[in-house]
Amino acid sequence: MTDSNSCITINGLNKIYKNGRHALKDVNLVIPSGMFGLLGPNGAGKSTFMRILVALMEPTSGQINAYGYDLLKQRKEVRGILGYLPQDFRFFAKYKTYEYLEYAASLSGMNNFRKRKSAVDSMLEEVGLFEVRDRYANRLSGGMKRRLGIAQALIHNPKVIIVDEPTTGLDPEERIRFRNLLSKVRGNDVTVIFSTHIVGDISSTCNNMALLNQGVVSFKGSPEGMLKLAEGKVWKAVVNDKQLREISNKYPVTSTIPFKKEWEVQIVADEVKGFDVESIQPNLEHAYVYFMEKELDLWTND
Numbered sequence: 001m002t003d004s005n006s007c008i009t010i011n012g013l014n015k016i017y018k019n020g021r022h023a024l025k026d027v028n029l030v031i032p033s034g035m036f037g038l039l040g041p042n043g044a045g046k047s048t049f050m051r052i053l054v055a056l057m058e059p060t061s062g063q064i065n066a067y068g069y070d071l072l073k074q075r076k077e078v079r080g081i082l083g084y085l086p087q088d089f090r091f092f093a094k095y096k097t098y099e100y101l102e103y104a105a106s107l108s109g110m111n112n113f114r115k116r117k118s119a120v121d122s123m124l125e126e127v128g129l130f131e132v133r134d135r136y137a138n139r140l141s142g143g144m145k146r147r148l149g150i151a152q153a154l155i156h157n158p159k160v161i162i163v164d165e166p167t168t169g170l171d172p173e174e175r176i177r178f179r180n181l182l183s184k185v186r187g188n189d190v191t192v193i194f195s196t197h198i199v200g201d202i203s204s205t206c207n208n209m210a211l212l213n214q215g216v217v218s219f220k221g222s223p224e225g226m227l228k229l230a231e232g233k234v235w236k237a238v239v240n241d242k243q244l245r246e247i248s249n250k251y252p253v254t255s256t257i258p259f260k261k262e263w264e265v266q267i268v269a270d271e272v273k274g275f276d277v278e279s280i281q282p283n284l285e286h287a288y289v290y291f292m293e294k295e296l297d298l299w300t301n302d
């Protein structure tokens, strides 16, 4: 795909660490503008992928083109169009919230004092931190710190915003707030790429996504597309204690709820044999389990 909508194209990306760990295996992706979610469990290779994308780490092989720049050859230019919020974002304790943002703004080359002040003020408003601008950054709550993180990534109006596991450790309310903030910043032609191991982060905000498992992309497309592929693969059954043990040993069970004196279970599988099951509509959590299991199957059959 080479249409103007493809902002980032990744071809044949591999990363093998010095210890031999093959963290990314022939990743091919086209990332259009809008919200793009990279979903995968811990150890899937998400941070490796993000660090390569922001030119902090070199891949072992592969090509990345971002808005017409070759990422491996034009690292400086690519950094200029990128905003990055790493997973372990930290501040210097001595900075107040607005001072930190001013510092980030001047680092990105905003030298005019008045312009910088106005950019900082409007960014503080946008991320909902204006009221606490005089508070020391390390005194902010977890969610506020994360919002300050996104503010520093956005201050120079980047075309691509890369956010590694932004909602980890946030309470549900802050998580929703953060997700909404991310989806608000996607303007014309802006790409927001974020990684997560939380399925719920993907469903409400992303128009495109990829599923990464053990360094392999096992699905790419829209969340709706992933749901569609899981149709006819999710089942419901009512089982007794003995059957519950049997069915759990044989199939991935995604929920177990007490039902009268038995259990109502949900199972994700191509087919279920030996139990009386009824097909149900998948949700994204089911689809995630379906693809994860599929990938592991391929893996163990290698």
Ligand code: ADP
Pocket: 017, 018, 019, 021, 023, 040, 041, 042, 043, 044, 045, 046, 047, 048, 049
């Ligand atoms: P995720 O962000 O999805 O949790 P990572 O990209 O951090 O995954 O890690 C992918 C794999 O690469 C894991 O098996 C991890 O142990 C390994 N890994 C990550 N960083 C290094 C490194 N610097 N050296 C060797 N192996 C690494």
